[in-house]
Amino acid sequence: MTVIDGTSRTTPATTTPPPQPSAGLNACTSPPRPHPRPAGQDSYTISEVVAFTGLTAHTLRWYERIGLMPHVDRSHTGQRRFSNRDLDWLTFVGKLRLTGMPVADMVRYAELLRAGESTFEERQELLESTRRDVITRIAELHDTLAVLDHKIEFYAGARRAPERHSA
Secondary structure: OEEEOOEEEOOOOOOOOOOOOOOOOOOOOOOOOOOOOOOOOOOEOHHHHHHHHOOOHHHHHHHHHHOOOOOOEEOOOOOEEEOHHHHHHHHHHHHHHHHOOOHHHHHHHHHHHHHOHHHHHHHHHHHHHHHHHHHHHHHHHHHHHHHHHHHHHHHHHHHHHHHHHHO
């Protein structure tokens, strides 16, 4: 039985425990991706940001329109100019997307961030709620993996069975 946030869930006996992080290391962190340019020289066009992030220009414009991107600087001709800070924000937004956080909650988080330090508690609550959802999804995926492992073992055993009879 797996217990997540006080909710018990029955799991197959063949469930493999999740890998444990090494002592002193947080398995959920990875080193930040280096910026293409150093601070002070970090003025990127939208096409450069597309190449770096894998997002589309349409998505970047949409993020700005809905308030998910903070104010993006513009050149004297009106072209967007992104900074290393913008790239870091887009990396974080990508992580939030992977959690399954609704876009409305991401926009709310961005609004709270822009509102300043007085919103620390609300931001923390939003992230903790998302974390609980992620933990629940991980438990569901572990259960699903156990079922797949069981079926794979079944089929592997069924293929070996005729070989035993032919000897």
